[in-house]
Amino acid sequence: MEKLTEKTVEYDSMENAINLFGNFDENIRIIEDALNVKVISRDTEIRIVGDADAVDKAELIIKRLIEVSSKGDTITKQSVSYLVQLVKDGHLEYMSDFMNEYICLTARGKQIKAKTHGQKVYVEKIKQNDIVFGIGPAGTGKTFLAVAMAVTAFRNKEVDRIILTRPAVEAGEKLGFLPGDLQNKVDPYLRPLYDALYEIMGAESYLKYLEKGMIEVAPLAYMRGRTLDDSFIILDEAQNTTPEQMKMFLTRIGFNSKAVITGDITQIDLPKDKKSGLKEIQKILKDIDGIGFAYLSEMDVVRHELVQKIIKAYEKYEKKEGK
Numbered sequence: 001m002e003k004l005t006e007k008t009v010e011y012d013s014m015e016n017a018i019n020l021f022g023n024f025d026e027n028i029r030i031i032e033d034a035l036n037v038k039v040i041s042r043d044t045e046i047r048i049v050g051d052a053d054a055v056d057k058a059e060l061i062i063k064r065l066i067e068v069s070s071k072g073d074t075i076t077k078q079s080v081s082y083l084v085q086l087v088k089d090g091h092l093e094y095m096s097d098f099m100n101e102y103i104c105l106t107a108r109g110k111q112i113k114a115k116t117h118g119q120k121v122y123v124e125k126i127k128q129n130d131i132v133f134g135i136g137p138a139g140t141g142k143t144f145l146a147v148a149m150a151v152t153a154f155r156n157k158e159v160d161r162i163i164l165t166r167p168a169v170e171a172g173e174k175l176g177f178l179p180g181d182l183q184n185k186v187d188p189y190l191r192p193l194y195d196a197l198y199e200i201m202g203a204e205s206y207l208k209y210l211e212k213g214m215i216e217v218a219p220l221a222y223m224r225g226r227t228l229d230d231s232f233i234i235l236d237e238a239q240n241t242t243p244e245q246m247k248m249f250l251t252r253i254g255f256n257s258k259a260v261i262t263g264d265i266t267q268i269d270l271p272k273d274k275k276s277g278l279k280e281i282q283k284i285l286k287d288i289d290g291i292g293f294a295y296l297s298e299m300d301v302v303r304h305e306l307v308q309k310i311i312k313a314y315e316k317y318e319k320k321e322g323k
Contacts, residue, residue, distance in 0.1 A: 004049055004050060004051070005049070005050065005051065005052040005055045006047060006048065006049045006055070007047075007048045007055050007056075007059050008045050008046065008047055008048075009045070009046045009048065009059060009062050009063060009066070010044055010045055010046075011044060011045075011046065011066050012044070012070070013070075015069075016066055016069040016070055017041055017046075019069040019074065019075050020046075020062070020065050020066060020069055020075055021041065022075065022076075022077065022080075026077055027065075027075055027076075027077060027080045030077060030080045030081055030084060031058050031061055031062070031080065031084060034084045034088065035050065035054040035057055035058050035084070035088075036050060036051065036054055037049060037050030037051070037054050037055055037058045038050060039058065039062070046062060048062070057087045057088070060087055060092065060095065061080070061083045061084060061087055064083060064095050064098060065079075065080065065083065068098065068099045071099075072111075073099050073111075073113070078301075079098070079099070079115065082098065082115075082116060082299065083095060083098060085299065086098075086117075091117070094116075094117035097114070097116070097117040097120040098115065098116065098117075099113050099114075099115055100113065100114070100120065101113055101114035101119070101120045101123050101124075103123065103145065103148045103149060103152060104148050104151060104152045104155070104200065106199055106200050106202075107199070107200065107201055107202025107205065108202075112144075112145075112148045112200070114141075114145065115141070115300075116299060116300040117299075117300075118136070118140065118294070118295070118296040118297060118299060118300035119140070119141055119145060119296070119300055121294055122134050122141075122142070122145060122294035122296060123145060123149065125292035125293075125294045126145075126146070126149045126258070126260055126292075126294075127149075128292065129290055129291060129292035130253075130257070130258055130259070130290045130291070131250070131253065131258075131259045131260075131261070131285075131290065131291045131292070132259070132260050132261070132291070132292045132293070132294060133238075133260075133261045133262075133263075133278070133281070133282070133285075133291075133292070133293045133294070134146060134260060134261070134262040134263075134294050134296065135262075135263060135264070135265060135278070135282075135293065135294070135295050135296070136264060136294075136295060136296025136297060136300060137264050137266060137267075137296070137297070137298060137301065137311045138264060138267070138301075138307070138311075139301040139307045139311075140296035140297075140300040140301055141296075141300065142262040142263075142264075142296065143192055143193070143196060143234070143236050143262050144196050146234045146236075146260040146262055147162075147164070147193070147196040147197060147200060147234065148196075148200055149232070149260070150162045150164075150232040150234060150260075151197075151200045151201055153232045153258065154214075154232065158232075159230055159231055159232045159256070159257070159258070160214065160230040160231065161213070161214045161215065161216065161230065161231050161232075162197075162209075162214070162215050162216070162231070162232050162233075162234075163215075163216045163218075163223075163228060163231050163232070163233045163234070164190070164193040164197070164215075164216070164217045164218075164233075164234045164236065165217070165218055165219065165220050165222070165223055165233070165234070165235055165236070165249075166189060166190060166193065166219070166220060166235065166236040166237040166238075166240075167189075167219070167220045167221075167237060167238075167240045167241050167245060168189045168219045168220070168221070189219065189237075190217050190218075190219070192236065193217050193234070193236060194217060197215065197217070220235065220241065220245060220249060223248065223249055223252050224248055226252055227252060227254045228252050228253055228254050228257055229254035229255050229256060229257060230254075230255070230256045230257060231254070231257045231258075232257070232258050232259075232260075233252075233253065233257060233258070233259040233260075234259070234260050234261075234262070235249055235259065235260070235261045235262070236262050236263075237262070237263055238261045238262060238263035238277065238278040239263035239264055239265050239267060239268045239269075239276050239278045239279070240263075240268060240269050240270055240276070241276070241277035241278060242270065242274055242275065242276075242277050243275055243276075243277045243280045243281075244277070245277055246261075246277025246278065246280070246281055247277070249261075250281075261278070261281075263278040265278055265279050266314070266315075266318070298311040298312055298315075
């Protein structure tokens with residue numbers, strides 16, 4: 001019979017324990033199932049029982065989650081799964097990055113943080129470079145974190161305005177069938193950008209700065225012929241730009257400006273005969289100082305846990321089909 005190992009981890013408040021264990025102990029069950037250990041809470045202690053190696057790994061995860069909880073962060077099933085995967089893959093050096101990169105506060109006082117190692121690298125690239133490409137699947141926080149960095153730069157008076165843009169490319173739909181004038185037609189494409197600004201700045205501040213022209217949300221076509229000085233510019237859904245549009249956008253960037261270009265090269269909605277500017281630009285600009293590339297993966301997904309599984313399933317299928 002295999003000898004079991006037992007370790008004890010202490011916590012300082014019942015509130016942290018409740019946060020750690022989750023509703024109906026759902027967070028702890030993820031650790032137990034993944035590592036085949038038993039986790040028991042008693043008084044101010046958590047006992048971990050199981051194989052020695054598994055107990056050591058569970059102890060690392062639980063200690064990190066207690067640290068995170070003590071700083072006021074909410075522990076979710078996704079965040080527990082992320083730490084479990086890091087430990088199982090042997091990426092212990094990334095554990096300190098989890099929920100550690102504070103960016104700014106939302107209008108409601110909620111802290112925005114980089115939640116994964118990939119997100120931390122992405123945020124650091126934005127700090128260090130004038131132009132950054134954030135490439136990865138849906139749900140990895142590419143757009144939201146870019147907007148958070150833009151708002152931070154704006155609040156710190158590092159830039160005079162924020163410009164958010166994306167190509168109005170139909171994902172199987174036609175603009176002409178949408179009701180209203182041109183602005184009404186393109187608004188649905190820009191909605192994710194509005195939503196991110198609303199959450200971070202608050203509707204009142206957003207509308208005030210929009211009226212003053214200090215915030216601009218517009219289709220990519222509106223950027224042609226302009227020079228954008230003293231601005232933080234975000235080009236979202238850049239996989240749907242053509243090489244010509246990408247060149248046009250990048251040559252708009254003026255003095256004291258920063259640009260973040262985000263996209264998912266697995267979700268291109270361009271016609272079959274059109275190349276993606278985002279795919280091409282990786283080869284063209286890869287060795288230029290001041291330009292950074294950050295690649296996020298399914299490990300950085302911060303949406304529903306099924307999103308990670310969906311992305312993995314698509315990758316597996318496309319590899320098999322040779323796409």
